[in-house]
Amino acid sequence: MDRIKQEKYDLVIVGSGASGSIVAAKAAAAGKKVLILEAGPKRGLDDLTSSQIWARRQKWNGAPVEEAGSLQIAHAFNAGYGTGGSAIHHYAVWPRLHENDFNVKSTYGKSLDWPIEYKDLQPFYDQVQSEVGISGDAKAEKWRPAGADYPMPPMPIFTQGNIIAKGFEKMGMSTSPIPLAINSQPYNDRQSCLYDGWCDAGCPIGALANPLVTYLPKAFSDGAEIRNHATVSRVLEDSGKRKVSGVEYYDAEGIAHTVLAEQVVLAAFVVQNARILLNSISARHANGLANNNDMVGRYLTTHPSNYVFALFEEETQPFIGATGGQIMCQDGYADKRAIKEAFGSYQWLAGLAVKPNDLLGFANTRPDIFGDALAPFLKRAAKHFGSMVCVGEDISDPENRITLSDSKDKFGVPIAKAVHNLSAESKAMLENAVEEGKAVLTAAGATETWSAAPFGMHHVGGTVMGTKAENSVTDGFGRCHELDNLYVVGPGVFPTTGAVNPTFTIHALALRTVEEMLKAAA
Amino acid sequence: MTKISRRNFLQTSGITISCLVAGKVVALSPAQAYARELPYKTLNLTEVATIEALAEAIVPGATEAGISHYIDSQLSVEPEDTLLMVKYLVPPPFNGFYQASLASADSMRGDKEWGELDKEQMTAMVGKIATDAVTDWQGPPASFFYFIFRSDAVDVVYGTELGSKELGIPYRAHIMPSTNW
Numbered sequence A: 001m002d003r004i005k006q007e008k009y010d011l012v013i014v015g016s017g018a019s020g021s022i023v024a025a026k027a028a029a030a031g032k033k034v035l036i037l038e039a040g041p042k043r044g045l046d047d048l049t050s051s052q053i054w055a056r057r058q059k060w061n062g063a064p065v066e067e068a069g070s071l072q073i074a075h076a077f078n079a080g081y082g083t084g085g086s087a088i089h090h091y092a093v094w095p096r097l098h099e100n101d102f103n104v105k106s107t108y109g110k111s112l113d114w115p116i117e118y119k120d121l122q123p124f125y126d127q128v129q130s131e132v133g134i135s136g137d138a139k140a141e142k143w144r145p146a147g148a149d150y151p152m153p154p155m156p157i158f159t160q161g162n163i164i165a166k167g168f169e170k171m172g173m174s175t176s177p178i179p180l181a182i183n184s185q186p187y188n189d190r191q192s193c194l195y196d197g198w199c200d201a202g203c204p205i206g207a208l209a210n211p212l213v214t215y216l217p218k219a220f221s222d223g224a225e226i227r228n229h230a231t232v233s234r235v236l237e238d239s240g241k242r243k244v245s246g247v248e249y250y251d252a253e254g255i256a257h258t259v260l261a262e263q264v265v266l267a268a269f270v271v272q273n274a275r276i277l278l279n280s281i282s283a284r285h286a287n288g289l290a291n292n293n294d295m296v297g298r299y300l301t302t303h304p305s306n307y308v309f310a311l312f313e314e315e316t317q318p319f320i321g322a323t324g325g326q327i328m329c330q331d332g333y334a335d336k337r338a339i340k341e342a343f344g345s346y347q348w349l350a351g352l353a354v355k356p357n358d359l360l361g362f363a364n365t366r367p368d369i370f371g372d373a374l375a376p377f378l379k380r381a382a383k384h385f386g387s388m389v390c391v392g393e394d395i396s397d398p399e400n401r402i403t404l405s406d407s408k409d410k411f412g413v414p415i416a417k418a419v420h421n422l423s424a425e426s427k428a429m430l431e432n433a434v435e436e437g438k439a440v441l442t443a444a445g446a447t448e449t450w451s452a453a454p455f456g457m458h459h460v461g462g463t464v465m466g467t468k469a470e471n472s473v474t475d476g477f478g479r480c481h482e483l484d485n486l487y488v489v490g491p492g493v494f495p496t497t498g499a500v501n502p503t504f505t506i507h508a509l510a511l512r513t514v515e516e517m518l519k520a521a522a
Numbered sequence B: 001m002t003k004i005s006r007r008n009f010l011q012t013s014g015i016t017i018s019c020l021v022a023g024k025v026v027a028l029s030p031a032q033a034y035a036r037e038l039p040y041k042t043l044n045l046t047e048v049a050t051i052e053a054l055a056e057a058i059v060p061g062a063t064e065a066g067i068s069h070y071i072d073s074q075l076s077v078e079p080e081d082t083l084l085m086v087k088y089l090v091p092p093p094f095n096g097f098y099q100a101s102l103a104s105a106d107s108m109r110g111d112k113e114w115g116e117l118d119k120e121q122m123t124a125m126v127g128k129i130a131t132d133a134v135t136d137w138q139g140p141p142a143s144f145f146y147f148i149f150r151s152d153a154v155d156v157v158y159g160t161e162l163g164s165k166e167l168g169i170p171y172r173a174h175i176m177p178s179t180n181w
Helices: A018-029 A054-058 A085-089 A104-108 A118-132 A159-170 A215-221 A269-279 A371-384 A424-443 A503-521 B006-012 B030-035 B045-058 B067-075 B095-107 B119-130 B142-158 B161-167
Strands: A003-014 A034-037 A065-068 A225-227 A231-238 A243-250 A256-266 A301-312 A327-329 A346-350 A385-392 A401-408 A414-419 A446-451 A455-460 A486-488 B017-021 B024-028
Touching: A003 A018, A003 A243, A018 A034, A018 A085, A018 A215, A018 A503, A034 A256, A054 A085, A118 A503, A159 A327, A159 A346, A159 A385, A159 A424, A231 A256, A231 A269, A256 A269, A256 A503, A269 A401, A269 A414, A269 A455, A301 A371, A301 A424, A346 A424, A371 A385, A371 B045, A371 B119, A371 B161, A385 A424, A424 A446, B024 B030, B030 B067, B045 B067, B045 B095, B045 B119, B045 B142, B067 B095, B067 B142, B095 B142, B119 B142, B142 B161
Parallel strands: A003 A034, A003 A256, A034 A225, A065 A414, A256 A486
Antiparallel strands: A231 A243, A243 A256, A301 A385, A301 A446, A301 A455, A327 A346, A346 A385, A401 A414, B017 B024
């Protein structure tokens, strides 16, 4: 491959998703010359077609990831591709981590501790919440850690949510509206939701907080540039110093480019961040950058999750609402050891808007039904379906990890291999939750209930933050222990998963990182 | 409930594929491509016959909805451009996944043509594939192929605005699928 001109920026950000976009916006607003390198194509709101078939374009289309283990992370389904990254198809479920998620190792003797506490992150949660907008009912969330009230009232609870809420109530459990980064009313020049359930396909009306309507427009208006089809292969060490000098990337024609920068931020999601670091080999970093202690790639985690489904006599209108659901229950959060021989917090998200097709469509909840029995099932499910998903906490295990494969991508760069196994304690947590979920749905009046196989929801870890290079890749600000101007943002720096959806925390942590970066640069 | 006529289907199906018709590339729905008996780009006729026989047994209506042209068109593009659900679950390229599975399924019919098998025989055959009860199955696990293939058939029959109408629920698109892809 030919190598062409070198360029120089204050800041190069690898990835344009949730974390990269907020870093870009804040740095550009501070006057920095910012370049975002995005592996996928350019996307705008007009590309977010209302179709579960077309929506597959927004999922990962870059170099394949080899997967192994008993609970694989489903990389191609969870990861995004193109401007806005995975946040384009995220469901905007934005609860906060709880205080007890930050000291799991100290409290329970397993998993990891964070180098920061909830109170360190709270002001950043509050700031992001104000800037982006969240619809919710803070008082109804009796489990919620301290924080400012939501700026918008909660999204409406429709028929499915109301029916299932009664089941929780009969079981003596609590529910609240899900805090959603979706406008229940116009907010910050963005219109309110139409409740059509196309969140997974991408929200083209701007009601759902994806980077195309939140931080990327701010970044671009302040001069940040983005380059699509720019696949970063490695970060370049500034030889002889504890610094990096820039990155190397390949364009769509396979031509290698070098971009120099004062600071580099990896915001390419969990697997690709680790892959880039592992491929960034130099004389002083024979195992890859920031990896002198063999920590890059370790502690790969996901949210061990499971769906429970039901059919009801009454019509539930399961096509209305948000894909992420309507009501939430975190009664299973506070005590991570509440269940014998199990470990981990969990939450329920219930009343999910569903479509007939695609991996999470209601047709695929009963793959055993085919032939003449299929249409009657689908017609009944289309109007009488109910669903809940348990989002569980993973146990951070160094043997669950991202490494490099012997196979290479089209640019000749080794691809990633991701191994993730489910622990016996996490499995027990999920099994208990499934039985609880079926009981809730039965109490709600379901005529039949069933569940799916456990699956991995979200990607976390692989470049975890910690107190020192011997136990982590970055410090509490996402700065690599071994390199003063190389930062990692996104869920890869989470030492533990908690049991809540990660995108709100991704934003809050990235905001904290960029404020520190700007101080360091000054 | 709205009864969907063939004419309505041809007018409103949301999935389209690019086809060469009279020397020009035009966008057609899989159903239109099927109705015009347009040639296939990747699949051979044995594979097409297997797809249509199996799909019809799994999701009635899939053949007329154009399942064979849908799969053929999506296997003919670069893997990163394909819209098949298999991309979530299997590393590219995807042709081998389908071809190996279809060959195994085709071998199940023995000396009979697909059209000679009655509904009961087809149901039994699908049941074996769905439960990994096929001896000498080559390629990806039979039940895994069944899951993916069933999803493809659900896509073309129920994954469109017309499919929602068939189920009696509103499609409520913000942006309707384009015909130019």
